[in-house]
Amino acid sequence: MLGTIPFPEGMGGSVYFSYPDSSGMPVWQLLGFVTNGKPSAIFKISGLKSGEGSQHPFGAMNIVRTPSVAQIGISVELLDSLAQQTPVGNAAVSSVDSFTQFTQKMLDNFYNFASSFAISQAQMTPNPSEMFIPANVVLKWYENFQRRLAQNPLFWKT
Numbered sequence: 001m002l003g004t005i006p007f008p009e010g011m012g013g014s015v016y017f018s019y020p021d022s023s024g025m026p027v028w029q030l031l032g033f034v035t036n037g038k039p040s041a042i043f044k045i046s047g048l049k050s051g052e053g054s055q056h057p058f059g060a061m062n063i064v065r066t067p068s069v070a071q072i073g074i075s076v077e078l079l080d081s082l083a084q085q086t087p088v089g090n091a092a093v094s095s096v097d098s099f100t101q102f103t104q105k106m107l108d109n110f111y112n113f114a115s116s117f118a119i120s121q122a123q124m125t126p127n128p129s130e131m132f133i134p135a136n137v138v139l140k141w142y143e144n145f146q147r148r149l150a151q152n153p154l155f156w157k158t
Contacts, residue, residue: 006036016073033082100153111142
């Protein structure tokens with residue numbers, strides 16, 4: 001399970017997450033799987049609903065009730081069996097890396113912030129010490145940055 005020894009041929013691992021319900025009993029939720037072809041994955045668990053478990057291979061285990069202990073379980077299974085399993089809906093593997101996600105949120109936040117100060121030319125009072133940037137310029141920058149980010153998330157390094 002450390003990545004140094006591959007799964008046996010035709011096998012992979014179902015990845016489960018458990019957090020106790022209000023009575024302290026573990027509730028197992030299938031997040032996804034790992035295989036020799038996909039040896040790692042990052043699963044989002046922030047959107048999981050407590051108390052909504054799924055079928056799991058850990059039922060026969062004598063697990064002590066604990067009010068706040070999260071657990072991860074890995075069940076080694078046939079690849080055919082893994083392909084038929086359905087992970088919980090909110091545990092999708094993140095397809096966007098955290099940098100891209102941060103950048104997108106930052107762009108949205110900046111655009112919304114700057115747009116909140118938009119005024120029409122008629123509303124402007126002349127002030128020679130202040131500079132004004134037209135909102136369409138900010139929008140054009142925002143759209144160009146989004147396009148470049150979608151094409152190559154690391155464009156800013158060049």
